[in-house]
Amino acid sequence: MKWILFFGALIGPSICGREKFFGDQVFRINVRGGDEISKLSQLLNSDNFKLDVWKSPSAFSHPVDVLVPSVSLQPVKSFLKSQALQYSVTIADLQIYHEMDNIAGEFPDLAHRLKIGHSFENRSMYVLKFGTAEGRRRPAVWLNAGIHSREWISQATAIWTARKIVSDYGKDPAITSILEKMDIFLLPVANPDGYVYTQTKNRLWRKTRSLNSRSPCIGADPNRNWNSSFAGAGTSNNPCSEVYHGPHANSEVEVKSVVDFIQQHGNFKCFIDLHSYSQLLMYPYGYTVNKAPDAEELDEVARCAAKALASLSGTKYQVGPICTTVYPASGSSTDWAYDNGIKYAFTFELRDTGHYGFLLPANQIIPTAEETWLGLKTIMEHVRDHLY
């Protein structure tokens, strides 16, 4: 028992009234025998670490999922290491998942949390569905975020937006009328494995974490993996490249989960993918300089959205087709959506323009989310008024 007390002493006074889960992690601990179960049970029953069991130790060789508060991370890791208990981190920052749960719980008639699949490392992929009518496949909007894991402003903006939707419904005429006619599906973390990796190992990781059969390099670029001019311009067939397209289209399970869901639904009218950085609002195509058939209309909508966005704090966005505004990119989500009948397909590159880049300071999250919301609403209002 000595080691429990020793490690327990490293924590300070108990943690009261915890509401935020910032920095908390979920450890998956492998137990392979009675001895390990007993050690683990003592750890879990100890008051000092305030551990929360998500999945109990029951039988041999079943992993236990334990929520470890951020203050306990170091001592718990030391304890596990000293007892030779194997573990991995399944969820690194719980804020987003908990918030999704809270939103669905607080607004059960408006928001539902759906699991649409899982990641390569077997993390759940959760989507929030916002809608006011049950059981019908109404025209729908897909908001995609966090496909490139290092673009943290994307996931943060998405979860803020989720809260905004439920808070403003019934008060803001715009979102109220949008939801009267359409459903909104929001995927805040399209690349969960990458996201965990950015929190635990490499802040600048971009791709998935899938294994490549003939290379030590890991992951494919999930935004080059869609089935639209797959392996075309602006991609690489080198698994070590940040724009590696993957062995084939939809090879990345994270991408396939979204594709399958959208195709099964069959009634999406709008697809918006949130990235950072550069402050751009773009529409197809990325894979060719040729104009998309709806380019003129999309350009107009994008300009209106950029204007609305700028109206809040003056943040300037450039507007145009992906290929000539940023660079050629094939196999992108937005191009796939467009070529699959989802006319209103846009990509946002959020703040900033390079000063902080991916490492946007936390104090810019809310201003970014607020201005982006104005842009998103403009697009959704146009979709609402031009359903096809």
Added chain:
Amino acid sequence: MQPRRPPPPAPGPPRPAAPLLALPLLLLAVQGAAAPAGPEAAEWRPDTGPPHGLLRQAARAALHFLNFRAGSPSALRVLAAVQEGRARINAKKECTVDLVFTTERYNSEEGEESLGKCSARVFFRNRKPRPAVNVTCARLMEKTKRQQEDYRLYKQMKQLRNPLDGVSIPDSHGHIDPSLRPVWELAFLGSSYVMWEKTTRFLHYYMAQLSGVKQWETNDGAIDFDYTVLLHEFSTQEIIPCRIHLVWSPGKPLTVKYHCQELLAPEDASGTEEGSAVAPTELSNF
């Protein structure tokens, strides 16, 4: 107290002697290498104009070069907007861009609205880095104010205590401790040299994060420090780690030596294939 840098294995680079120009109205007028004379095969039609991306690319190259040559961490500039420009491509696919653009201060305070105007000629060699730059800018900051701020930054650097090498700047959440701001700004100055050298017609860079910062004591009071900068490369999206060694004193030209990991390497491999470029310290050989 900073430790002393261990003596280099080879003789160090010669100290640059040429002082910077300091005319009252022009901050800087710097000459890059002259574009070679040659038949000019292609020029954009007046109705289409050069792609906006090309103009921005040229502006970036010009600004990195300008920032490096100005050698002042408190007078760093970033691109505000390209106003006009034209470009020519010759038979060898070398590209000359003439442009006018506005800039703002890199470390601008809230509400500060100074848009220094610049005109530049940038010559991109065919897919090769190190564009030749000739840039002239209207002064953005009063000379004495700039000197004062440089000196203030200098003093802050001198007061920093090692070890800093475990620290990332900014941290994962974009936060830079106020005491480390000078490090960031000086590092941006040094990185400007590297980013200028690496910029081509198609590739450009931003500074993503610093780590491994080590400051050394010097005999002449100069700031001497090493750091690793992660450069974000467009459009490949690669993160390029560069080890930079910087020596600076207020009012004196900067000396920069660097070594970047160039080629795509398997994850966790440590520099089995590395490109290396030791920067000349004076650019008079244009």
